[in-house]
Amino acid sequence: MPPTPAVAVTDLVVDRGKRPVLKGVSTAIAAGTVTGLLGPSGSGKTTFIRAVVGTQKVKGGTVTVLGEPAGAKPLRGRVAYVTQDASIYRDLSVKANVAYFAALYGRGRREAMRAVESVGMGDHADKLAGNLSGGQKTRTSLACALVIEPEVLVLDEPTVGLDPVIREELWDRFRALAEGGATLLVSSHVMDEADRCDRLLLLREGRFIADDTPADLRAATGTANLEAAFLHLIRELEAN
Template identity: 90%
Template sequence: MPPTPATAIAVDDLVVDRGGQPVLRSVSTRIAAGSVTGLLGPSGSGKTTFIRAVVGTQKVRSGTVEVLGHPAGSKPLRSRVAYVTQDASIYRDLSVKANVAYFAALYGRSRSEAMAAIERVGMGDHAHNLAGNLSGGQKTRTSLACALVIEPEVLVLDEPTVGLDPVIREELWDQFRALAKQGATLLVSSHVMDEADRCDRLLLLREGRFIADDTPADLRAATGTANLEAAFLHLIRELEKAN
């Protein structure tokens, strides 16, 4: 029997309210180290709230979130966890190189490591361009370079491919798979169901609850469907019948 993968992220009975209304309703999961986990669901389902809880920037009502054996957001995780937000977290008046070099310096990394991160995301030819003049896809890749320069053990990405053309999306997912192969743990949120098959495991979130936590293949088998969009719809209909 193969060894059980180590747990990188452990969430137990997580409850989050906003404005007095529940956003996450007692959700629990385990995310294996060295895997790509997709967090999928419609807008407003609680994806960003869940991600913020994992990186430790979300106030929670109850429950626990541990990352690499430490409470989410705690000091030991600062150089081990990277978070790429939905909107590019870069300085518009700095060049690509200056942006990544700045984040590299914060974590004691060198300028050569910054350039290596830029090349890694295919932005070498744009290193001297101002971030404010970049396209949406280039800004996303620059944000990713800022995260990769610290060589994180856990990389959390909030809808990193939204609004991007299919070629850039394909390139980014190739990067994500390569990172996981090297041992990093990725949590990637999306509302695009055709990205789900690229993940090792899926968390399907609806109205603050997980309605599935399974591999793509097992999810299709369990619902008797041919694709993951159909599987998601099947689960929603079954949930509506139960209620």
């Protein structure tokens, strides 16, 4: 019997107003993996992510996370969500921000500082969040999520606007988390990040046009890179 997936989505339908945003998508995300959710702006990535963390009203289908309905009370402290805009308090220091989120989930200051240091913000722990650079704010927001030691970590375009060095550091951190057993769902519209994932969900106009490993996706489309593979799939759809 195959292992139970960390996240299982079946026939998920979401409308915004009278416009369909997700059109019956299904997938299963294995525990201890990094899954990339890729697609152009407006394809439904953020809506899908919000459904996984239980903050999105859905029209139909099911979303199960760690064996519970998405957003269920037992998932608090087991699932963490890092939004596109850093969810931190500008008038608090880095360490105070993380300590606040730590206290909400019964963690102490020691755990908070460990989370701060794990994202490379130890030297900036006493700085006010409002005075941080964009990349530092992103890392502080990530520390606020990591302090609860989540089993599932959902990140909505966490590397947008960051320089290549910080992006590299964050992806190294994501890989280390997965190797430690955490399950990560990371959205992006940057195709060069796709090869860092164990599996890819390619979303276009509210539907998955691929759900495969990077290597198998390249092989199936006969292309040398994932951007070319994505374009190949789009052209196939338009031709049919």
